[in-house]
Amino acid sequence: xxxxxIDLNPKDKMPLYEQIYQYIKESIISxxxxxxxxxxxxxxxxxxxxxxxxxxxxxxxxxLSEGYIESEPYRGFFAAQVEGLYHLVNEKVSxxxxxxxxxxxxxxxxxxxxxDLKSFPYNAWRKLSKDILMDDKVELxxxxxxxxxxxxxxxxxxxxxxxxxxxxxxEQVIVGAGSDYLLMLLCAVLxxxxxxxxxxxxxxxxxxLFVSQSYQVLPIExxxxxxxVSALRDTEADVAYVTPSHQYPTGIVMPMKRRMELLKxxxxxxxxxxxxxxxxxxxxxxxxxxxxxxxxxxGGRVIYLGTFSKSIAPAIRMxxxxxxxxxxxxxxDKCGFISSTVSVVDQLIVQRFVEDGYYERHLNKTRSLYKGxxxxxxKGLAPLSGVCRISGExxxxxxxxxxxxxxxxxxxxxxxxxxxxxxYGLSDYIIGEKKExxxxxxxxxxxxxxxxxxxxxxxxxxWRS
Amino acid sequence: xxxxxIDLNPKDKMPLYEQIYQYIKESIISxxxxxxxxxxxxxxxxxxxxxxxxxxxxxxxxxLSEGYIESEPYRGFFAAQVEGLYHLVNEKVSxxxxxxxxxxxxxxxxxxxxxDLKSFPYNAWRKLSKDILMDDKVELxxxxxxxxxxxxxxxxxxxxxxxxxxxxxxEQVIVGAGSDYLLMLLCAVLxxxxxxxxxxxxxxxxxxLFVSQSYQVLPIExxxxxxxVSALRDTEADVAYVTPSHQYPTGIVMPMKRRMELLKxxxxxxxxxxxxxxxxxxxxxxxxxxxxxxxxxxGGRVIYLGTFSKSIAPAIRMxxxxxxxxxxxxxxDKCGFISSTVSVVDQLIVQRFVEDGYYERHLNKTRSLYKGxxxxxxKGLAPLSGVCRISGExxxxxxxxxxxxxxxxxxxxxxxxxxxxxxYGLSDYIIGEKKExxxxxxxxxxxxxxxxxxxxxxxxxxWRS
Numbered sequence: 001x002x003x004x005x006i007d008l009n010p011k012d013k014m015p016l017y018e019q020i021y022q023y024i025k026e027s028i029i030s031x032x033x034x035x036x037x038x039x040x041x042x043x044x045x046x047x048x049x050x051x052x053x054x055x056x057x058x059x060x061x062x063x064l065s066e067g068y069i070e071s072e073p074y075r076g077f078f079a080a081q082v083e084g085l086y087h088l089v090n091e092k093v094s095x096x097x098x099x100x101x102x103x104x105x106x107x108x109x110x111x112x113x114x115x116d117l118k119s120f121p122y123n124a125w126r127k128l129s130k131d132i133l134m135d136d137k138v139e140l141x142x143x144x145x146x147x148x149x150x151x152x153x154x155x156x157x158x159x160x161x162x163x164x165x166x167x168x169x170x171e172q173v174i175v176g177a178g179s180d181y182l183l184m185l186l187c188a189v190l191x192x193x194x195x196x197x198x199x200x201x202x203x204x205x206x207x208x209l210f211v212s213q214s215y216q217v218l219p220i221e222x223x224x225x226x227x228x229v230s231a232l233r234d235t236e237a238d239v240a241y242v243t244p245s246h247q248y249p250t251g252i253v254m255p256m257k258r259r260m261e262l263l264k265x266x267x268x269x270x271x272x273x274x275x276x277x278x279x280x281x282x283x284x285x286x287x288x289x290x291x292x293x294x295x296x297x298x299g300g301r302v303i304y305l306g307t308f309s310k311s312i313a314p315a316i317r318m319x320x321x322x323x324x325x326x327x328x329x330x331x332x333d334k335c336g337f338i339s340s341t342v343s344v345v346d347q348l349i350v351q352r353f354v355e356d357g358y359y360e361r362h363l364n365k366t367r368s369l370y371k372g373x374x375x376x377x378x379k380g381l382a383p384l385s386g387v388c389r390i391s392g393e394x395x396x397x398x399x400x401x402x403x404x405x406x407x408x409x410x411x412x413x414x415x416x417x418x419x420x421x422x423x424y425g426l427s428d429y430i431i432g433e434k435k436e437x438x439x440x441x442x443x444x445x446x447x448x449x450x451x452x453x454x455x456x457x458x459x460x461x462x463w464r465s
Numbered sequence: 466x467x468x469x470x471i472d473l474n475p476k477d478k479m480p481l482y483e484q485i486y487q488y489i490k491e492s493i494i495s496x497x498x499x500x501x502x503x504x505x506x507x508x509x510x511x512x513x514x515x516x517x518x519x520x521x522x523x524x525x526x527x528x529l530s531e532g533y534i535e536s537e538p539y540r541g542f543f544a545a546q547v548e549g550l551y552h553l554v555n556e557k558v559s560x561x562x563x564x565x566x567x568x569x570x571x572x573x574x575x576x577x578x579x580x581d582l583k584s585f586p587y588n589a590w591r592k593l594s595k596d597i598l599m600d601d602k603v604e605l606x607x608x609x610x611x612x613x614x615x616x617x618x619x620x621x622x623x624x625x626x627x628x629x630x631x632x633x634x635x636e637q638v639i640v641g642a643g644s645d646y647l648l649m650l651l652c653a654v655l656x657x658x659x660x661x662x663x664x665x666x667x668x669x670x671x672x673x674l675f676v677s678q679s680y681q682v683l684p685i686e687x688x689x690x691x692x693x694v695s696a697l698r699d700t701e702a703d704v705a706y707v708t709p710s711h712q713y714p715t716g717i718v719m720p721m722k723r724r725m726e727l728l729k730x731x732x733x734x735x736x737x738x739x740x741x742x743x744x745x746x747x748x749x750x751x752x753x754x755x756x757x758x759x760x761x762x763x764g765g766r767v768i769y770l771g772t773f774s775k776s777i778a779p780a781i782r783m784x785x786x787x788x789x790x791x792x793x794x795x796x797x798d799k800c801g802f803i804s805s806t807v808s809v810v811d812q813l814i815v816q817r818f819v820e821d822g823y824y825e826r827h828l829n830k831t832r833s834l835y836k837g838x839x840x841x842x843x844k845g846l847a848p849l850s851g852v853c854r855i856s857g858e859x860x861x862x863x864x865x866x867x868x869x870x871x872x873x874x875x876x877x878x879x880x881x882x883x884x885x886x887x888x889y890g891l892s893d894y895i896i897g898e899k900k901e902x903x904x905x906x907x908x909x910x911x912x913x914x915x916x917x918x919x920x921x922x923x924x925x926x927x928w929r930s
Contacts, residue, residue, distance in 0.1 A: 120606050134591075142582065144780065177807070178806055316808065
């Protein structure tokens, strides 16, 4: 074959070389150009099509690199065997939105799991992503260290020491794609021969995770200081999962005395561990923070969990776990081969985000934002002071209202719903029998100040009647 | 306070408003400006510093948003309580490289796990990342669907149907950060009451993963067609983990007959499953591919695993698992609450990569590249035809050389090492007693054609003597 008549269109936004490439590729796939058939030389085809020779060379180069044609020295180009090649139909997947699950419509939603995404530093994030991908380093696309990149783990250690009083070296840190994953990994490290205690009411996500990993999970009663260590002692549990800096959902900040009792419990018997989930320690509104339990642990009993998903954005699938030195060896031995779930690129972006000061700014900004909403909500709820009391309001992004008197939780929720407001009952967080006083959770991270003001006014009017 | 004398430097690359912001921030943190102290008005400070008023307003705005100052209507700006604020020391983490673990130096490394990273389409990747982050959509940074985004799962289904003959709907697909993670998740779905059979020799990563999840794992003998179903039947195993399209490490492609026997085994008893790991099905060099086992499964017994980590780049932590419909319900019930380990942004990048045709091009390009290396290696090893035979060469990125005669595997490896070449013994992949003939693995994905030519020449000379 010496000529290929291709109907080139110089006005098409597809470049000429690509038009030639596409035409020949399709001819070979369809069999119009048969296997082993010789293609015209680049010189001849360029002349025939009245394009520059380099245009044809570019097209042939691409066909060659993708295996559609083969070159033979001194003989020219030939159509290749295309049986094994991929021809994916490129038609776009139709993004038929599934019938949006019939969501109940609320005017205001006080979800306790909200994060203000409008304050996400999009520009900084884009800039860092771009900078890092610009590097073009092959290293970026290798499979990284199973535990997480060393530089990133160093940055995490440094941050944890300064912000949370956590004492650790990078060797103790494991980076993973979310806290759920890290808990699964931790279960493999600890082995199945444990009984897990959780706070009651509790963070159901963790509770369900331990159940899914086939553990016996025991809910432990709480008082105003957190998990009752005396109640814990009465069980066979040897692993206690706690949220001492801001208990979820009650908002209790565990005081020093209770922390010491808990550490003492763990020290009393070989193989006991405390899992400290510091999921939203970033947001406190009153006084100095109590440092992490991990910082007071002398016996190597505390496993510390933290996350960037809450403090940067939920879509940033990046959490970290700090193991006691002793468990680090067990991890390396039993699970050290498990590949990292976080890409090197993402780790470098977050590392730069922390090191270049963006994280500090972002934390202070969102804290200030949430504090404004927090103050406004408390002010707006003041008219209810006769019928309920506020608790859990010193940290996090939600507070609790506990009602004294004859009203039930269900009635409270229904009344709010009728007025277009979604609030959350504490009962949903209780494992087993529900015996708490009627209590609702109000999260404020997702609502604007205007919305909080309006919603609080409505709540006051429906709940006081 | 009516004046703040800040030594502004207009030549500094830090903008003026930022210099003002930094000065006041540090003054407040250090206590030089005390809590509740009033700041000069923006008008006065602008006049005093001889800058525009908007410059000062920008600085105050930032201080306000980060909580360093507070504004009071009609009264002005005051230093805020900074006890709870973050002040992270921004000094860069020193990237002291740990003593690079003393790696044995080889001139050529025939690792069977290599991927050619030079052919990674950096430009396309950067462009897609940029496009997607440009969208600025708050949606991108929400926590996505635990199973993976619907659009992405649709794209995966479509690709799997076209390229691998896998029949599934998006509801059956679960996206996760790597195959190790998906296997962990699968273990939670299946529960602990199973006995797992693996091929022997085997992909040790999967073997170790099942062990880490506390399963009894039984190695099953193979013949030239893959796992012996008769041997499998003699055990109590009810889950079989296999790599039928290219057994790792022997490279055996399981023929249709054996596949049918395996499916029959699974169908015979309730609760039996086959895990089909199609880890490198993308690279075949001869004839048409045999479609995935999953495509022939009528009884809903096959769990299909695939990954973009091998076909795009190891750092792309993105794999997928296709569950039988029946198990999909179990997954939703037991593990549907577990958050996704892959960010929405990354899923959208890969989705566009597939839909816009980049993936097809990349696959054909790397396949062509690997085929070139594959052909060259086989040609280069021809002089050894008297002392060994080649197998496993029809797919994947490695082949095996089995030696007949008196030489041991160790001797082969040592001779190569002496000549600066790293090859891999089959024994490392065998669980239990080693009784195979002396066999070495040669992976060629990571070596250039020149390197392959040179290394093959050396190997021929040292192994023939």
